[in-house]
Amino acid sequence: MSKQTVLVIGASYGGLSITHYLLKHGGPGLKDYQVILVGAAPQTMCRPACPRAMIADEYFDQKKLFVDIPAQLKQYPKDKVTFIHGTALQVDHEKRIATIERHDNNAEETIDFHTLVVATGATTSSPLLSNGSDRTEAWKTLRAALPSAKTIVIGGGGPTGVEIAGELGEHLNGKNGGSKPKVSINLITSGDRILPVLRPALASTAEQYLSKVGVKVTKGVRITSTLPSNSGTHLSALTTQTTVTLSSGSSITADIYIPATGTHPNTTFLSPTLLGPDARVTTNPTTLRVDAAGPRIYAIGDCASAARPAVHNILAAIPVLAANIIKDLSGATTADKLFKEDTRETQLVPIGRSKGVGAAMGWKLPSSMVWAIKGRDYWVWTTGKLWSGAQF
Numbered sequence: 001m002s003k004q005t006v007l008v009i010g011a012s013y014g015g016l017s018i019t020h021y022l023l024k025h026g027g028p029g030l031k032d033y034q035v036i037l038v039g040a041a042p043q044t045m046c047r048p049a050c051p052r053a054m055i056a057d058e059y060f061d062q063k064k065l066f067v068d069i070p071a072q073l074k075q076y077p078k079d080k081v082t083f084i085h086g087t088a089l090q091v092d093h094e095k096r097i098a099t100i101e102r103h104d105n106n107a108e109e110t111i112d113f114h115t116l117v118v119a120t121g122a123t124t125s126s127p128l129l130s131n132g133s134d135r136t137e138a139w140k141t142l143r144a145a146l147p148s149a150k151t152i153v154i155g156g157g158g159p160t161g162v163e164i165a166g167e168l169g170e171h172l173n174g175k176n177g178g179s180k181p182k183v184s185i186n187l188i189t190s191g192d193r194i195l196p197v198l199r200p201a202l203a204s205t206a207e208q209y210l211s212k213v214g215v216k217v218t219k220g221v222r223i224t225s226t227l228p229s230n231s232g233t234h235l236s237a238l239t240t241q242t243t244v245t246l247s248s249g250s251s252i253t254a255d256i257y258i259p260a261t262g263t264h265p266n267t268t269f270l271s272p273t274l275l276g277p278d279a280r281v282t283t284n285p286t287t288l289r290v291d292a293a294g295p296r297i298y299a300i301g302d303c304a305s306a307a308r309p310a311v312h313n314i315l316a317a318i319p320v321l322a323a324n325i326i327k328d329l330s331g332a333t334t335a336d337k338l339f340k341e342d343t344r345e346t347q348l349v350p351i352g353r354s355k356g357v358g359a360a361m362g363w364k365l366p367s368s369m370v371w372a373i374k375g376r377d378y379w380v381w382t383t384g385k386l387w388s389g390a391q392f
């Protein structure tokens with residue numbers, strides 16, 4: 001009898017982790033099943049490292065930053081797991097069929113699934129932060145433009161905007177270049193402060209650190225338009241001189257404009273009936289099931305509505321998701337395991353290569369600890385065990 005399929009779409013923090021977890025802990029429940037993991041890229045990467053990694057290869061060991069997915073799955077029996085380098089074009093959740101465009105031969109393939117995990121994450125406005133194939137070209141373009149840039153505008157006062165500003169500030173102006181910056185770097189936020197997830201005192205400290213590396217923060221002002229309109233969002237206009245118009249009525253002419261605002265869930269291949277107003281998959285926040293899709297369909301990570309988009313939430317949810325999938329596969333009728341998001345103040349924000357602000361589980365962390373945990377290498381120290389599955 002051919003094995004039934006557990007289909008996992010998306011091969012990053014959510015998708016690769018649940019694949020490892022099921023293969024390691026599936027036990028007898030997984031006897032008659034195979035896992036098919038579909039990923040739009042053949043490699044996975046430590047995405048949080050983008051703000052520094054985009055600037056120059058020298059900042060990271062590239063072999064640790066980018067990891068080949070099939071190599072991580074070689075440890076499992078061949079009949080248990082298959083990686084398909086491809087993109088999900090459509091999922092018919094009623095017929096339980098997914099249509100995949102394979103990138104090895106450009107052919108479309110349909111896969112009948114018994115169980116489905118949607119883990120396709122989210123896309124950023126800027127290709128510099130992308131998980132897609134456009135990122136390589138984007139980094140090349142940015143690196144070519146940096147030596148002659150005189151004015152840079154970054155839109156968005158969340159952690160990504162702050163991290164990009166801090167990294168560019170230190171790289172271009174130096175650690176103490178704030179009094180006479182070579183490059184004018186402007187961080188614009190519509191909020192009344194940067195880093196809204198953290199307590200106000202940490203946002204103030206972050207501003208001081210940013211000012212040391214020559215970053216000027218403008219608060220309470222929206223970017224109303226850019227000319228050209230696709231500046232910073234399209235490869236062809238990534239480093240094009242741009243007029244950035246602000247809600248205050250003034251404008252800035254920027255050599256480089258980087259939007260670091262918001263993300264868009266990668267969910268267009270699903271029926272709109274399964275999506276919420278923000279396009280995330282409507283996911284039961286405790287069971288991680290997509291209740292409206294029928295049995296044995298789950299979602300995890302940035303594409304799902306269950307929790308805030310963050311790696312620590314995904315890693316906390318993986319054992320719960322796995323337990324519920326394994327329970328379903330084994331036919332057990334016991335109660336579901338339940339996930340509960342930890343909503344305490346948790347966010348680490350490096351600012352340049354030696355400083356940072358942050359809190360974990362409600363506790364404020366000193367700058368040196370933010371550096372040691374995240375700022376040193378933007379979590380790359382954690383991803384070896386994650387991508388290889390050793391962590392599970």
Ligand SMILES: Cc1cc2nc3c(=O)[nH]c(=O)nc-3n(C[C@H](O)[C@H](O)[C@H](O)COP(=O)(O)OP(=O)(O)OC[C@H]3O[C@@H](n4cnc5c(N)ncnc54)[C@H](O)[C@@H]3O)c2cc1C
Pocket residue numbers: 009010011012013014015038039040041047048049050051086087088089119120121122123124129131132160266269300301302303309310311312313314348
């Ligand atoms: C710049 C930046 C910094 C960040 N810093 C932090 C941080 O410090 N700490 C933290 O906790 N979180 C951070 N995050 C958030 C964190 O990166 C995400 O929470 C995490 O990557 C989400 O993992 P995921 O598996 O859900 O999705 P993703 O990592 O987005 O991966 C989704 C995967 O699915 C693939 N895919 C998409 N569509 C399809 C399709 N149709 N078919 C097949 N495959 C598809 C994509 O190519 C990708 O490989 C950061 C994010 C960014 C952008």
